[in-house]
Amino acid sequence: QVQLVESGGGLVQAGGSLRLSCAASGSIFRINTMGWYRQAPGKQRELVATITPGGSTNVADSVKGRFTISGDTTKNTVYLQMSSLKPEDTAVYYCNLRYNRGYLEVWGQGTLVTVSS
Secondary structure: OOEEEEEOOEEEEOOOOEEEEEEEEOOOOOEEEEEEEEEOOOOOOEEEEEEOOOOOEEEOOOOOOOEEEEEEOOOOEEEEEEOOOOHHHOEEEEEEEEEOOOOEEEEOOOEEEEEEO
């Protein structure tokens, strides 16, 4: 059984920073991608950033230059460094894992990020 444990969410002022972490545990054949999505109130879930074991990243235009995704393959852990936060970044951030050649997908429970103005 594979599960994701997220941490690092909280309340921060606009312009501040937060670092999210997501650790995957359990038997994983091979990770295809690991990353973050978010869902703001009243909106659909959207991609934030993903990363492959080889280090290739895919980052949403809305956060480019402000957010950085990184990972540690030895720990099956992914991080999201969030800087210059804006109120519109307020959302529940969900960790996502695709593995076994993309056949399987797991979502974390979500961690709330609230950015005050």
